[in-house]
Amino acid sequence: MSKIIDARGLSCPQPVILTLNELKNTTETQLEILVDTVTAKENVTRAVNSQGWQVDKVETLDDEYKIVIYK
């Protein structure tokens, strides 16, 4: 079970800040990020790619997105 970052409902750029802070401190090799707008999904995807992480898959749940990333 990988760690989940809940960035739902936060305005720009907080989802990206939350994610990058977690990437900096984590020892895990897989993380999940929850967002609820397409903009946040795109921003987070772009940000994790720039840190050398890969997006495994994006699951659409109802009106939300679960971004699964790995290193």
Next chain:
Amino acid sequence: MKNFLASRRGIILVGSVIGILAAVLQKLGNPGNMGICVACFERDIAGALGLHRAPIVQYVRPEIIGLVLGAFIAAYIFKEFKPRSGSAPLVRFILGVFAMIGALIFLGCPWRALLRLAGGDANAILGLFGLSVGVWIGTIFLKNGYTLGRTQKTYKAAGWIFPLLMVGLLVLMLLNPQIEGAEKSGILFYSLEGPGSMHAPLVISLLAAVIIGFLAQRSRFCTMGALRDLILFKHTHLLSGIISLVAAAFVTNLIFKQFNFGFSSQPVAHSMHLWNFAGMVLAGLAFTLAGGCPGRQLFLAGEGDGDAAIFALGMIVGAAFAHNFGLASSTAGATTAGMVATVIGLVVCMLIGFTMKERTI
């Protein structure tokens, strides 16, 4: 489906379309270096509605209506219309008020600052420098956990309110059309001289803005975000959008002979460097704390974000204060009251930044 407009090439394309259309709107009648200015045009709407009575800035700008409706259409087509609200609306309203006051000290929002630069107005450099400093201060708050909290899903009808308000403005304008030589038509005020009297034909303004609103919603174009992401993450994605805006507007201005370099005799501008700078520090800080430039707030409002709509309404009310209380600058320069308001605004924004944070972030 991959969203091309959200790619690097996409945002560069959107920036250039905005730059070209803005210069064309100026050619067709909009004021100098003001093809599109979100702050100025919201201020003109406040004037047209009689919320302030500055005679030279009264016109229901179809551009504002079009920007919101274009984003609304795009959001609906691409299933991104998500009604949401409830992230500290009152704080966002206050941020909107002071963002407008700061912008009117400089005489323009970030969009116009870029267009002024592209038109050769060197005073814009001070404004853009101030904007960057304001955004930089905002990023420090963000890094320290500043947040206005989470937004909540709300009713579909709630997301329709702001777009419908815009439709209402358009209907008012069609029912009370401008009458040659008259400062009032029905319930709307019109300017007989000054920037408020200068405008491109209604249909063209509206169409151009719908196109921009549509593209900007898809590409997430944001002038404040461009600087913020550069400072915070060294990301240049949004930055490429504003650079292409300036480049495209510059070239189009050259073609139309609208380029005129210098500090003095620039249209709707003054050369009080300190206050051009300080006004935009205030605006930049307020935009950063609210999460978007005034254009982006309109696009968010178009996709159902009620908090962004509150910010936009705050800007319209801020414009009314700015003119009723003599805070707005003129070509003669900033006013003493405006200087005091800038300082008060900076203090208020700093207090918001210091007091509204979550430790866990």
